[in-house]
Amino acid sequence: MPDYHDRVNMLIGEHCSVDALNARLQGEGDAISIMDDFSGVPDMERWKSFCDAWNRECFDRAGVRREITCTRFGAGHRAALHLYSADKAHLFFGWLASFRTAVVRGDTDMASQYASYRGLGLVGAGPFLFSLLLYLHAPECYFPYRRSYALALATIMGEEAESLTPFSPESYALYCKGCSAFRETFNVLPQEVDFLLRELAREGTA
Structure with a gap:
């Protein structure tokens, strides 16, 4: 398996400044x-x-x-809720309030939470937004999920890509476990993981 330490260290040295970390931490x-x-x-x-x-x-x-810009996950990520019908917006905001209450209480039954999220039927609100909400709650445990991130992670950590994609509560749990191993292997912070996986995926790692 290739050793990615040099490439990861170069990316961190070139792009993961104190300003970058502080902007992300403050934003979160x-x-x-x-x-x-x-x-x-x-x-x-x-x-x-x-x-x-x-x-x-x-x-x-x-x-x-x-x-400082609003481009960490792409310039268009306001999830376009303003395009949803009033009924869908009410459903989503109601779900979001109950979701936040549940995770603060420690109820992180991912299967039931994701099922209720999917049940809203919101166009464009896929696994990324769901994983992001979990990440904001506990960055040490959960990580933003995109298929490209998962494929890059599988390549770097020697995992089977099929175990990390497509998204499901089970594959997401394995993805988070892999991201934690990635953090330990390369000694990086939670706020650096998505950037590094994104850049490595862009380079064709995946």
């Missing part, structure tokens, strides 16, 4: 504060602020400090 903290205020009633301005917070990014390229 702001997102949690906003999520705790969701009452179950649709509030699109608060939703946009929530998405902008967890999408906050700032990293260096060639030693030049970039402005």
Whole structure:
């Protein structure tokens, strides 16, 4: 199996500055504060602020400090809830409030939580958003999931790709276990995992 330590260390050295880490940590903290205020009633301005917070990014390229932007997971990730019908928005915000209450209580039965999430029938709100909400709750345990991340992780850690894709509660549990092993192997922080997997996937690792 190839040794990716040099490549990971180079990516960290070039792009994972203190500014980048602080922007992500502050964004995640702001997102949690906003999520705790969701009452179950649709509030699109608060939703946009929530998405902008967890999408906050700032990293260096060639030693030049970039402005803080909302592009950590892509420029378009406000999940387009403003396109949903009023009924769907009410369903989603109601689910989000109950989800947050449940995970704070320690109820992280992933199978039932994901089933209720899928049952909302929201177009475009797939595994990524669900995994992100879990990640914000416990970054040491859960990680944002995308198929490209899972394939890159499988290649780097010598896992079977079929065990990590497609998304299911079972494959996500294995993915999170793999991300934790990735963190330990390469000595990286939770806030660096998605960036590193994204960059390694772009390079054709997967």
